[in-house]
Amino acid sequence: MTSIVCKDLCKTFQQGDETIIGLDNVSITIERGDFVCLSGPSGSGKTTLLNAMGGLDTPDSGEITIGDVRIDELGKGPLADMRLHNIGFVFQAYNLIPVLTARENVEFVMQVGGMSAAERSKRSFKILKEVGLEGMEDRRPAHLSGGQQQRVAVARAIVSQPTLVLADEPTANLDTVTSSQLMDLLVELNQHHNITFVIATHDIRVMKYAKRLIKMEDGKIISDEAQSQSPIPLGEG
Amino acid sequence: MSTSLNIGIRMAWRNLWRHKRRTWLTIGAMIFSNLLLVFLISLQFGSYRMMIDNTLKTYTGHLQVQHKEYNDNPKIRNSFQDIVPLADKVRKQLGSAGITAWVAARGVAFAMTSSEQRSYGLQIIGVEPQYEVNVSTLPGLVNKGRYFTDFNAEEIVIGSVLARNLRVDIGDELTLLGSGRDGSFAAGVVIVTGIFDSGNADVDRSMAQLPLGYFQSLFSMGGQGHNIVINAEDLTLVSALQNEVSSILGEREELSLLDWNRLQPGLQQAIQADMASAWFMYIILIVLVAFSVLNTQLMSVLERTREFGIMMALGLKPARLGTLVFTETFIMSSLGLAIGAALGTALAWYLSIVGFTYPGMEEMAGKFNLPDRIYPTLSLLSIFLGPGIVFLCSLLASLYPALRLFFLQPVSAMRAV
Numbered sequence: 257m258t259s260i261v262c263k264d265l266c267k268t269f270q271q272g273d274e275t276i277i278g279l280d281n282v283s284i285t286i287e288r289g290d291f292v293c294l295s296g297p298s299g300s301g302k303t304t305l306l307n308a309m310g311g312l313d314t315p316d317s318g319e320i321t322i323g324d325v326r327i328d329e330l331g332k333g334p335l336a337d338m339r340l341h342n343i344g345f346v347f348q349a350y351n352l353i354p355v356l357t358a359r360e361n362v363e364f365v366m367q368v369g370g371m372s373a374a375e376r377s378k379r380s381f382k383i384l385k386e387v388g389l390e391g392m393e394d395r396r397p398a399h400l401s402g403g404q405q406q407r408v409a410v411a412r413a414i415v416s417q418p419t420l421v422l423a424d425e426p427t428a429n430l431d432t433v434t435s436s437q438l439m440d441l442l443v444e445l446n447q448h449h450n451i452t453f454v455i456a457t458h459d460i461r462v463m464k465y466a467k468r469l470i471k472m473e474d475g476k477i478i479s480d481e482a483q484s485q486s487p488i489p490l491g492e493g
Numbered sequence: 494m495s496t497s498l499n500i501g502i503r504m505a506w507r508n509l510w511r512h513k514r515r516t517w518l519t520i521g522a523m524i525f526s527n528l529l530l531v532f533l534i535s536l537q538f539g540s541y542r543m544m545i546d547n548t549l550k551t552y553t554g555h556l557q558v559q560h561k562e563y564n565d566n567p568k569i570r571n572s573f574q575d576i577v578p579l580a581d582k583v584r585k586q587l588g589s590a591g592i593t594a595w596v597a598a599r600g601v602a603f604a605m606t607s608s609e610q611r612s613y614g615l616q617i618i619g620v621e622p623q624y625e626v627n628v629s630t631l632p633g634l635v636n637k638g639r640y641f642t643d644f645n646a647e648e649i650v651i652g653s654v655l656a657r658n659l660r661v662d663i664g665d666e667l668t669l670l671g672s673g674r675d676g677s678f679a680a681g682v683v684i685v686t687g688i689f690d691s692g693n694a695d696v697d698r699s700m701a702q703l704p705l706g707y708f709q710s711l712f713s714m715g716g717q718g719h720n721i722v723i724n725a726e727d728l729t730l731v732s733a734l735q736n737e738v739s740s741i742l743g744e745r746e747e748l749s750l751l752d753w754n755r756l757q758p759g760l761q762q763a764i765q766a767d768m769a770s771a772w773f774m775y776i777i778l779i780v781l782v783a784f785s786v787l788n789t790q791l792m793s794v795l796e797r798t799r800e801f802g803i804m805m806a807l808g809l810k811p812a813r814l815g816t817l818v819f820t821e822t823f824i825m826s827s828l829g830l831a832i833g834a835a836l837g838t839a840l841a842w843y844l845s846i847v848g849f850t851y852p853g854m855e856e857m858a859g860k861f862n863l864p865d866r867i868y869p870t871l872s873l874l875s876i877f878l879g880p881g882i883v884f885l886c887s888l889l890a891s892l893y894p895a896l897r898l899f900f901l902q903p904v905s906a907m908r909a910v
């Protein structure tokens with residue numbers, strides 16, 4: 257079963273008189289349950305591609321299908337609903353709403369989705385336990401470490417059981433040990449929940465976790481290979 | 494911590510306290526203006542009440558029974574029969590209905606008044622001495638001689654300006670010349686028994702009072718008269734009293750019952766004009782508060798652009814984010830309303846007991862026979878009118894920052910720092 261199909265995506269940005277190419281005829285198909293890393297130098301279009309896949313930004317041309325929905329054809333409102341229910345996001349840093357506790361951050365999206373308070377509470381406790389934050393549910397982001405904050409963001413991204421989780425440099429602000437712990441968690445969630453992950457990263461150590469490694473340059477995909485997940489054991493790297 | 498409380502409301506509440514000082518400054522502006530508005534509006538209402546009371550108590554009264562033609566055409570001919578018995582009946586029936594009210598009958602005519610040296614045209618009021626003292630402050634303003642007590646005495650009470658103009662004093666004689674109700678010649682000689690000083694030069698120059706019995710015989714009135722003045726205990730009770738009196742009058746079709754607003758239309762107009770100028774000032778105050786709210790909320794939205802971008806990425810719609818900003822303003826405005834209105838009410842309440850005065854007021858009051866203190870009048874209207882408008886305007890002011898969120902793009906918002 258396929259999770260995402262992108263066909264001939266193009267996106268340019270205008271900066272003054274200059275036209276910058278973000279995506280140049282990108283086509284990929286990602287299967288349900290895959291664990292994909294997007295790599296490539298800075299400015300190669302990773303974020304642009306993730307944003308297009310997540311319906312945060314619309315491409316200039318091309319098609320994007322998630323499940324069986326053509327999201328490039330959706331209006332703002334339905335697109336927001338799509339993101340709320342079917343897509344989870346983890347960004348580089350400062351992902352969380354600072355005035356809400358870990359638990360409230362996780363519950364917030366569920367409340368917006370219309371879930372009952374009892375169900376929300378049950379799920380948020382369970383998911384926070386699963387990402388290893390048991391006992392820290394009532395802390396606000398300012399009282400959590402960077403790694404813990406990213407775990408909350410991950411918990412929030414997967415709690416509504418989306419089909420797809422998009423992560424843009426989720427480990428960029430983390431040290432090596434915390435990075436690999438977070439990646440271990442993502443792999444585990446990928447296996448348990450059969451959620452598709454697409455992760456944009458510069459980090460070679462992160463790439464080792466991928467089942468499929470896509471390399472980009474100048475808005476184009478230059479290589480796309482399946483690989484065996486071979487995380488570097490803790491403490492090395 | 495309660496889980497039942499909506500996360501959105503909790504979020505709004507905590508967002509407010511991210512910038513404690515800024516939030517308190519904005520709420521402080523609301524509190525200050527609300528306090529001021531409650532105080533000023535109560536004071537304003539109090540002074541109108543005083544103005545109405547003073548004007549009406551000098552002469553007009555709260556209600557008058559008249560011949561139905563009289564108000565539009567105040568001729569001596571437009572009088573009605575049996576005025577004294579009717580006044581008695583109204584007085585008795587109101588009394589037995591347990592309603593506190595004061596009733597007095599009057600006649601009104603014009604006459605030339607002459608002393609040995611001079612003549613002036615005057616408005617002559619015939620009064621029931623015993624009851625007039627209850628409905629008018631004028632008898633109490635007699636500061637030379639005395640007011641009359643006898644219904645039929647051939648006596649007159651005149652104003653101080655007139656006394657000076659006529660060069661008469663207590664005990665002097667005046668000649669009255671006029672025409673009676675039937676067109677006959679009316680002439681009489683009366684003795685000046687009292688001189689009043691109302692502070693109003695117009696009244697003091699051109700009005701004089703006679704006992705009603707003598708008035709009726711002088712002007713060939715028979716048992717007739719022109720109006721019955723009825724005063725309620727308080728301005729707010731007038732309309733209830735009006736209903737009661739009109740049912741007592743019942744069968745007398747030639748009569749009409751007019752309230753003070755019909756009798757003194759200028760009064761209401763003066764109040765409205767004053768109200769308009771006061772509101773001009775209030776509106777400036779309210780606009781300033783609204784701008785301070787606009788400023789605060791605009792800043793708070795701008796500095797959270799990235800946060801809003803993340804929330805949009807998660808699938809929140811702009812309306813939801815706008816609601817958040819609106820909720821924050823709602824909480825701030827509610828605090829401003831509650832605290833401001835409470836403090837304003839406390840202040841106005843205190844002053845409604847001890848009275849409010851400012852330097853120079855007592856001197857002026859003494860001159861014009863006005864009370865030397867204003868007592869603010871507290872009512873739901875005077876408490877909530879000003880703060881209510883501040884509240885609504887604050888919410889309106891937050892509409893702009895809230896609506897800006899509809900133009901936010903998640904990607905560019907998240908790039909903001």
Ligand SMILES: Nc1ncnc2c1ncn2[C@@H]1O[C@H](COP(=O)(O)OP(=O)(O)OP(=O)(O)O)[C@@H](O)[C@H]1O
Nearest residue numbers: 269271276277278297298299300301302303304305
């Ligand atoms: N909003 C924008 N306005 C102008 N140019 C943009 C915008 N967003 C992206 N670009 C340009 O598009 C190209 C692709 O950017 P993108 O952010 O996708 O790269 P990236 O691979 O994610 O880089 P990085 O690893 O630094 O995050 C870059 O040249 C970038 O400068």
Ligand SMILES: [Mg+2]
Nearest residue numbers: 302303304424
């Ligand atoms: Mg990027």
